[in-house]
Amino acid sequence: MKILIADDSRVMRQIVTRTLRQAGFGDHDLVEAADGREALDKATAEHPELVISDWNMPEMTGVEVLRALRSAGNQVPFGFVTSECTPEMQGAAAAAGALFFIIKPFTADGFRDALAPILG
Amino acid sequence: MTVHLAPTIEDLSEIAEQVWSSYLDPEGEAPLFPVGPPDPDAVVHGDVCASVSISGAWHGHIVVSCSAVAARYAAAALLQMEVGEVMPDDITDALGELANVVGGNVKSTLPSVCTMSLPHVVVGSGVTNGWPLTVPVCELVANWRDELVVLRVLRSKSDLAGTTDQ
Numbered sequence: 001m002k003i004l005i006a007d008d009s010r011v012m013r014q015i016v017t018r019t020l021r022q023a024g025f026g027d028h029d030l031v032e033a034a035d036g037r038e039a040l041d042k043a044t045a046e047h048p049e050l051v052i053s054d055w056n057m058p059e060m061t062g063v064e065v066l067r068a069l070r071s072a073g074n075q076v077p078f079g080f081v082t083s084e085c086t087p088e089m090q091g092a093a094a095a096a097g098a099l100f101f102i103i104k105p106f107t108a109d110g111f112r113d114a115l116a117p118i119l120g
Numbered sequence: 121m122t123v124h125l126a127p128t129i130e131d132l133s134e135i136a137e138q139v140w141s142s143y144l145d146p147e148g149e150a151p152l153f154p155v156g157p158p159d160p161d162a163v164v165h166g167d168v169c170a171s172v173s174i175s176g177a178w179h180g181h182i183v184v185s186c187s188a189v190a191a192r193y194a195a196a197a198l199l200q201m202e203v204g205e206v207m208p209d210d211i212t213d214a215l216g217e218l219a220n221v222v223g224g225n226v227k228s229t230l231p232s233v234c235t236m237s238l239p240h241v242v243v244g245s246g247v248t249n250g251w252p253l254t255v256p257v258c259e260l261v262a263n264w265r266d267e268l269v270v271l272r273v274l275r276s277k278s279d280l281a282g283t284t285d286q
Contacts, residue, residue, distance in 0.1 A: 008238070009217040011198045011210070015143065018200065056220070056236060083224025088232055104221045105142030 001119065002029045004048035006039035006065070007081070008057045012104075016052060016081060022108035025119050036060025040068050043076060050118055055082035055089065063089075066096045077118050081106065127229045127273050129258045135225040136260055136271055139218065144197045144264075153263045166270065167191065170215035170241040172223035176234035179276035181251055182223035184215060190267035191215055191243075208243070216241045226273060253277050 003020070007013045013032050020026060031046050033039035037059035043051050051069075053062040060068070066078050079100035080093055090101050100114040133154065140152045166185030173181050186194070188211075195214035196203045216239035227236050254274035262269045 009213055009220070011195070011213045011217045014199055056224075056238060058238060083221040084236055085224070085228050086232055086234075104224065105139050107142060 001050065002031060002046065002048045004031045004033060004039065004042055004046065004051045004053075006033040006036070006042075006051065006057065006062065007054040008035050009054075010034070012054065012081075019106065019108050019111050020115075023111040023115065025111070025115060028119070036062065036065050040065045043069055044072070044074065048076060050115075051076055051078040052081055053078065055080055055084055063092055063096055063098075066093075066098060070097050079114065079118075126257050126275070127226050129260060131226065131229050132222075132258050132260045132271055132273065135222055136262070138225070139221055140264075143221075144194060150265050152269065155261055155263045155268075166268070168211060168215050168241065168243050170219035170239055172219050172239050173237040174223070174227055174230065174234050175237075177231040178234050179279040180254060180257065181274045182219060182226050183251075183272045183274065184219045184222055184269070185272070186215075186264075186269040187267045188243075190264055190269055193265050193267065194218060212241045212243060215239075222271060255280070 005013050005016050007016065017030060020028070031042055031048060033042045035058040039051070039053060040060060043065065053065060055062040062080055062082070069076060069078065077099050079098050079102065081102045081104065083104040085101070085103045093101055099118065102110055102114050136152055141148070145151055167188035168191040169183060169185040171181050171183040191211045191214070192203050192206045195206045195210040198214045198217070199210055219239045223236055227234055251274050254276055257273040257275045260271040
């Protein structure tokens with residue numbers, strides 16, 4: 001399965017990659033995006049089967065990326081990994097079609113719980 | 121009059137503990153130790169100073185500052201590399217992400233609706249990255265690997281008119 005990791009922090013993209021491996025999801029193909037625009041472009045061009053996205057990014061926020069994908073008819077499974085968590089944000093994420101909302105700092109167990117229904 | 125809850129030192133300590141146990145000290149070998157009472161008049165300083173700004177129902181900044189050595193340790197821990205391999209870009213990215221994670225969790229203690237900026241990082245010897253139009257809300261001064269680390273929440277003075285903090 002191809003997974004797109006979108007986060008403007010290279011450090012956090014590495015941590016997400018490492019945590020996927022620790023959670024038992026290390027055998028997937030990973031693609032990275034460093035801002036929201038790149039995330040939208042790669043989610044369209046690379047045809048990932050899952051998008052794991054930060055919320056607060058340059059160019060476009062994660063939820064703007066998700067809304068743009070859905071507006072274009074792209075139904076790729078999409079979830080957030082973000083340091084910000086408010087009821088408003090979680091509501092907006094769910095309304096836009098997000099499948100999960102993982103809060104930083106996270107653990108491998110948190111990844112496993114959120115992603116097992118999608119990655120098996 | 122609007123009554124807003126403000127983040128407390130207990131909130132900040134809990135957030136720091138979660139960040140350290142998840143990313144900077146997952147093995148529990150180098151925990152963060154609070155040192156001394158916070159100084160409300162102290163200037164935020166350090167060799168590296170990373171911050172995010174909050175706006176909306178609450179206005180202010182969350183600041184993470186530390187020595188250059190601590191910044192290298194942090195980057196090495198986050199990237200799982202040797203301290204000697206850490207490059208300047210690694211330090212900027214790592215401290216910015218620390219400010220982002222701490223700030224995002226502090227934001228969750230604030231009234232809705234607020235938005236948070238992308239992180240801003242200043243690197244330089246003896247950096248003083250002051251916010252003169254703010255007042256300190258809470259501060260965690262800590263020792264990590266024999267280096268100073270300071271986490272601070274600053275609130276805009278203009279935000280305080282007609283508001284009572286608890």
